[in-house]
Amino acid sequence: LVNPRIVQRSPESKMKVWTEECLVLPPGFQAALLQDVETMVEYKLLGRWSNDDHHPIQEGNDVPGMTRSIALSREFACCPSMEFKL
Numbered sequence: 001l002v003n004p005r006i007v008q009r010s011p012e013s014k015m016k017v018w019t020e021e022c023l024v025l026p027p028g029f030q031a032a033l034l035q036d037v038e039t040m041v042e043y044k045l046l047g048r049w050s051n052d053d054h055h056p057i058q059e060g061n062d063v064p065g066m067t068r069s070i071a072l073s074r075e076f077a078c079c080p081s082m083e084f085k086l
């Protein structure tokens with residue numbers, strides 16, 4: 001995903017409590033966190049470039065630089081919120 005951005009998250013009332021451990025904290029330390037069960041992420045298409053590197057190659061309806069979105073749920077939904085913030 002190029003330039004990902006969370007555009008929609010679960011309402012707090014639907015979030016799930018996850019127990020997490022972190023490698024940088026003392027062994028055995030656990031924290032209870034609220035995590036999303038659904039997220040919507042927007043991102044840009046990277047695309048491929050022509051052999052002369054002067055113009056992008058259009059593949060079907062996908063144009064490099066075009067904004068796309070993806071809906072994530074369950075375990076996949078909490079990943080973006082851990083990697084980048086709203």
